[in-house]
Amino acid sequence: GAGVSQTPSNKVTEKGKYVELRCDPISGHTALYWYRQSLGQGPEFLIYFQGTGAADDSGLPNDRFFAVRPEGSVSTLKIQRTERGDSAVYLCATRAAMNTEAFFGQGTRLTVV
Amino acid sequence: DAKTTQPPSMDCAEGRAANLPCNHSTISGNEYVYWYRQIHSQGPQYIIHGLKNNETNEMASLIITEDRKSSTLILPHATLRDTAVYYCIVSPRNAGNMLTFGGGTRLMVKP
Numbered sequence: 001g002a003g004v005s006q007t008p009s010n011k012v013t014e015k016g017k018y019v020e021l022r023c024d025p026i027s028g029h030t031a032l033y034w035y036r037q038s039l040g041q042g043p044e045f046l047i048y049f050q051g052t053g054a055a056d057d058s059g060l061p062n063d064r065f066f067a068v069r070p071e072g073s074v075s076t077l078k079i080q081r082t083e084r085g086d087s088a089v090y091l092c093a094t095r096a097a098m099n100t101e102a103f104f105g106q107g108t109r110l111t112v113v
Numbered sequence: 114d115a116k117t118t119q120p121p122s123m124d125c126a127e128g129r130a131a132n133l134p135c136n137h138s139t140i141s142g143n144e145y146v147y148w149y150r151q152i153h154s155q156g157p158q159y160i161i162h163g164l165k166n167n168e169t170n171e172m173a174s175l176i177i178t179e180d181r182k183s184s185t186l187i188l189p190h191a192t193l194r195d196t197a198v199y200y201c202i203v204s205p206r207n208a209g210n211m212l213t214f215g216g217g218t219r220l221m222v223k224p
Contacts, residue, residue, distance in 0.1 A: 042200060042214030056209050091156050098210045104156030
């Protein structure tokens, strides 16, 4: 498939553990965004990559959250010392260029117990 | 903060046109209006976007008022599969072009 792929689709982890969420973008899409969506709310921006660099990480809620995109393609969102409040759907979106449509993945549903 | 205001919910009869309004009174000259929708348990899906002219594609039409302070998304013949949350977003065309989602409108298409 040619869409944005996110793995795993579901992740259950214990409070305090470390998790990694992966996003495989559409080939050639240089812009990549991470969002978080809580139940009943719209997606909330976390971080934006242009190529390999994080161009805007102003949405990351605290220093437990970190994201990388070392080769300008696959991105990993990393959450340390998870808390129950981190439970949400984490969405990845990519774009070929500015002012074009963004394609979203199906998301990773993270549950911290 | 989201820069748009939308009604939280709307109903539409199957086969009829669905007209979803959006207010964006503080929109600036370099900001586009985007519409996305999210069907239950899926990621948001792009519908259409525009700057100041009306736009139409195979999914919908976007009508933007002349002062650009509001817009309407029109689904010409709504089907049950159009039941979703519809998000109206204004986004600057500078670097980043971030999409800031508000609460959206939950459209229920009824038979």
